[in-house]
Amino acid sequence: MSKLRFGVIGIGNMGSGHAYSLLSGKVRGAELTAVCDGFESKREWARTHLNGAAVFEDSSSMIDSGLVDAVIVATPHYDHPTEAIQAFDKGMHVLIEKPAGVYVKQVREMNEAAASSGRTFGIVYNQRMNPLYRKLRELIASGELGEIRRTNWLITNWYRSQAYYDSGSWRATWAGEGGGVLINQCPHNLDLWQWTTGMMPVRVRAFCAFGKHRNIEVEDDVTAYVEYANGATGVFITTTGEAPGTNRFEVTGDRGKIVIEDDKLTFWRLRESERAFNARNKEAFGAPECWKVEVPIHGGSTEHVGIIQNFTDAVLNGTPLIAPGEEGIHGLTISNAIHLSTWIDGWVDLPLDEALHEAELNKRIAESSSRKAQVQTDAKPADLTGTF
Template identity: 30%
Template sequence: MLKVGLIGCGSISVIHLEAINKNEDTLLVSVCDIKNDIVSKVSNEMNCKAYTDYAEMLEHEDLDVVHICTPHYLHKEMIVKALSLNIHVVTEKPVVMNIEESKAVQSALSNSKAKLAVTFQNRLNPTSLVMRHYVDQGILGDLIGIKGFVTWCREPIQYYAESDWRGQYATEGGGFLINQGIHTLDLIQWLGGEISTLNGSYSTKAFQEYIEVEDTAEIYIEFKNGAKGLFYGTNAYSSNTPVEMELLFQNGLLKYMNGKLYIEDENKDFVFLEEDFAPDQRGMSYWGASHQKAINAFYKSIIDNTSDYINLDEGLKTISILDQIRNKD
């Protein structure tokens, strides 16, 4: 039985807590949050110990695994601390805010007996796995183009005011790209392969009064295999519309829209292939239904001592893209 703790009892924690409770090989021992009223409520609901100091929890509880669900700027120090105590880590994205921060995490990981998993759960969506199968097997020939569009809504007064760490480079590490767009950008690079060239831009189109980070971004990518990629996204739209993706191959086209994956037939009609089922879990629908899969896979990798999980190197690929865009000048 893996003894598990969780740091950060904000909105995303509910989906991690549910995953922990549903797994037969884990026991939730403790939770931590700096807000005593929040952590007390969660600990009572989950029947576990409550802490307001994460270091105290890591040092005093005999944990096997800790989930980090805190604001971005706290990830590095918490990951390093847990790894120094040989505690396995599941961290929400982004693993760190930039590549410079990753150096301390990489050093801690290399000196630890523990593993580190990054939550890019959308790689495990049914539609994502089918897309990857078409790419790997060359079913429609070589991939020659891939694009993704994310048009979501974050009401500035409500969203940014409710958490003062959002909207600031020092604490969020960026805006739309590192928080909302990162999952689709991760899928684009995961499906497209190694990148040879990229050029992107980002700006604040709508929320200048409220944030210093970007609310909109666009990226052009050339992959080493010759494919081209495009990404556009914003969190300044009127609502959270479904993510759209398209994969263009030598001999065909896959299109992802409204949570379903289609293949274009000889008549230019789209034929259904696969769909992402509505999440049977607490939390936001746009978080998808694969957190449980990703977390279970990591637990299994610990028990079986395998590397079948999304590791630090994979988690840093998208961070590297963001760094290149931000540092191009």
């Protein structure tokens, strides 16, 4: 195979953006050969704007056409696992948009289907291409920071107005999206939280406010506290109702502290480990010597195109995936645990009680103001400016 032929499932905002990236030749070794969508208005848009790509009503027909080797799943959240499993069953390589799904059980089933298929499976965690977070991961994995003791992420710059939520009947509903800021805006942050540190929590206590700042039924304000197996703790705070917002990720270890904020990575590095200093220190108010280091970051982030390029290289050349699809379950597990902790008003241990979470979610879906049939009606294709 000299070129990987892509089909895009769902040509709303993200799907149309991916289609344009492929069509314009931004991804080496890849080509857009087909797209599909259940809405005629979007298919008509595709016929006009995606010259040369075959247009289908559904993914099954597109895959059965023999025109594609791989698919990008860019449908509403609930349908990501369903579409991926069907594609694996038909021998496709699969790249899914974030989040991996809405609840862990369906994502676990998707991961099992991927493993059985033997095909390449990726997820569009485009923030893994950001050199800031790649450097943080490198510093932690190398032991430069020592054993992690605390993580704190204050991510409140996801501002969304009521007009944003009113732009689609499916937005910010349990039936339409399956959640609010955690499932829509924060999947990247939740992924990076565990990916950079290499740590998953062992238990979670969280407090979500539903419709606190906006007239919506899902969470728009979250404070979560987590504990790790090594005794470290973490806090994750997010909202869509705060302006101006903050994005500050802080990781403290035995050998100092790293902060990512304002597109900079700062390392307050201890001359010796805190543990070693404490063992030898005899001064009542002594403290370890510390150097402030502004860590140089080289290059920019290739974002979505970078992920699609890496996925293409993985299929064609065996290049290791930066964002394996199977890893989508990690951030989603944290998200599910945060929801569940709020719903039951108590601690949630990991591994997650998937059945309990699904039962609680289904209660809210049953009362939701949206229905899945409405989910795609308001999603618009991108305007082909490259911003989506």
